[in-house]
Amino acid sequence: MGYHLNFNLVWRHFDKLLNGLVLSLELALLSILIGAVIGLTLAVWYVSAGRFARGLISGYVEVIRNVPLLLLVYLVFYGLPTVVNIAYDATTSFVLTLSLYSGAYLVEVFRSGLDAVPRGQIDAGRAIGLTPIQRLAYVRLPIMTRISLPALSNTFISLFKDTSIASVIAVPELTFGAQWINNTTFRIVEVYLVVTTIYLIAGYMILLLLRLVERRFRVER
Amino acid sequence: MEVVPLLAIEQLSKSFGSNEVLKSVDLSVSAGEVVTIIGPSGSGKTTLLRCVNFLEFYDGGSIRIDGSEVGFRDGSQRRRRTERDLARMRAETGMVFQSFNLFPHLTAEQNVTLGLQQVRGKSRKDARDTARHWLARVGLEHKAGSLPSELSGGQQQRVGIARAVAMEPKVLLLDEITSALDPELVGEVLDVVTQLAADGMTMLMVTHEIAFARDASHRIVFMADGRVSAEGSPDHIMSGADGNDRLEAFLSRFRGSRI
Known part of the structure; x- marks a missing residue:
């Protein structure tokens, strides 16, 4: 064993990692927000749509779920x-990709959440004379959101880890900082030891935070 | 002069697939009347109730509340009402469910104010005052800020009643509202219903509480096999309605217990 761990060089450039971590969190947060808008819109559309629209939505979901994220990024x-005449920087491109990616997963999350809203509570909304839109806004969506929270947390943690893939197109997030x-x-061993620890701690903090949110909004069914 | 009933059900029929659950049911309820439907399970009681506010589509016959057809547009053709129109019609009836069905994300008070604000168009303050009034009437003013999960079954059901009654429905539908409750909680819910009856609320209810049906109703309807098998005053029905075999068989299950 001739290798001696030396972290000094890593500490000297630690700001690269911190800035990278901040950007990783921003990428994940922005993507899940945009993805949630996509997912919610399509999920609501899906449950009331005809066969054709359902096919389109399912197509989007299946394509995204069966193509590796790395490939989608490329x-x-x-x-x-090259195909259409648009230009964007690597970060914008990655946010777009990860939003479309999380959107596909969230369609499924929200769709099963909507399905899981108990029939009786929808009937109760009907019985007091709420219109379909009102039932959606005041009964189905609020209950669906609470039912979907655990799955939403898991999606967010996955996305946070997936941001490391942005390093392949030189987005200066945490993994790119490490590279x-x-x-x-x-100092390859030292750098990746430190970065792994940062991912671990950050991911765990996010998890704890989201569990608190879940507990606050838990509903008895 | 003939009195027009508040709720008029005529030749109502309804099938689930090949299963005919309602076979030409006739039933009318006058303003201020309390009518109870009893009968063995599977006899169509709950389905009948759910047709009255069009939670279930009915295949044939008509249901009129105050002269207006519930599920279909007025006129000769049987055209289904639009969803908006249906929502307006449904607000004319109130419903209390066996499994309470409170909105789990809303407090007791918000459960009551939701319909008042969104359907009745009341201001926030008006809705709140009305909700407080009705929560007090069911003995739960101190629970206004509680979520359903923080309430007992009996308390949840009383909120359910407040939610329905606060909308000032023309008819209140009660669907086995004590069946999901522990025995010791049944009384508090039935007391509320008794008070509403005394106030002149028009009610159509399905219940397995035979003793309560006898004491609280003006009229009892016995349903069997998708039909009205016997109908009359509580005394008339409880005495077996002139030798109706199915009614006798049904009532014999309760004899010797609490009746």
């Missing part, structure tokens, strides 16, 4: 601008 960043330090200092 397709959107390198492929899309940069590694390329500069060649």
Whole structure:
């Protein structure tokens, strides 16, 4: 064992990692917000849509779920601008990709959440004379959101980890920061030990925070 | 002069697939009347009740409340009402459910104010005052801020009653409202219903509480096999309605217990 761990070079560039972590969190948060809008819209549309629209929505979900995220990142960043005349930087491109990606998963989350709203509570909304839109706004969506919270938390934690894939298109998030330090200092073991620890701690903090939120909004069914 | 009933059900029929659950049911309820439907399970009682506010679509016959057909547009053709129109019609009836069905994300008070604000168009303050009034009437003013999960079954059901009654429905439908309750909680709910009856609320209810049906109703309807098998005053029905075999068989299950 001739290798001696030396973290000094990693600490010297620690700001790269901190900035990277902040960007990773931002990417995940922005993507889940946009993804939630996509997911919610499509889920609500799905449950009231005809066969054709349902087919389209299912198609979107299946494509996203069966294509590796890495490939989607390449397709959107390198492929899309060549086909259509648009230009965006790597970060925008990645947010777009991850939003579409989380959107597909969230369609399923919200759709099963809507299905899980107890029939009786919808009947109660009917019985007091709520219109379908009012039932959606005041009964189905609020209950669905609470039912979906645990799955939503899991999706967010997955997305946070998936942001590391943005490093392949040079988005300066946490993993890219690690690669940069590694390329500069060649302290590969130290860098990845530190980065792994950062992912672990950050992910666990997020989990604890989301569990608190879940407990606050838990509903008895 | 003939009195027009508040609720008039004529030749109502309804099937689930090939299963005919209601076979030409006739039933009318006058304003201020309390009518109870009893009968063995599977006889169509709950389905009948759910047709009255169109939670269930009915295949044939008519249901009129105050002269207006419930599920279909007025006129000769049998055209289903639009959802908006149906919502308006449903607000004319109130319903209390066997499994309470309170909105779990709303407090007791918000359960009551939701319909008042969104359907009746009351201001926040008016809705709140009305909700407080009715929660007090069912003995739960101190629970206004509680979520359903923080209430006992009996308390939840009383909120359910407040939610329905606060809308000032023309008819209140009660669907086995004590069946899901522990025996010791049944009394508090039935007391509320007795008070409403005394106030002149028009009610159509399904119950397995035979003794309560006898004491609280003006009229009892015995249903069997999707039909009205016997109908009359509580005394008339409880005495077996002139030798109606199915009624006798049904009542014999309760004899010797609490009746």
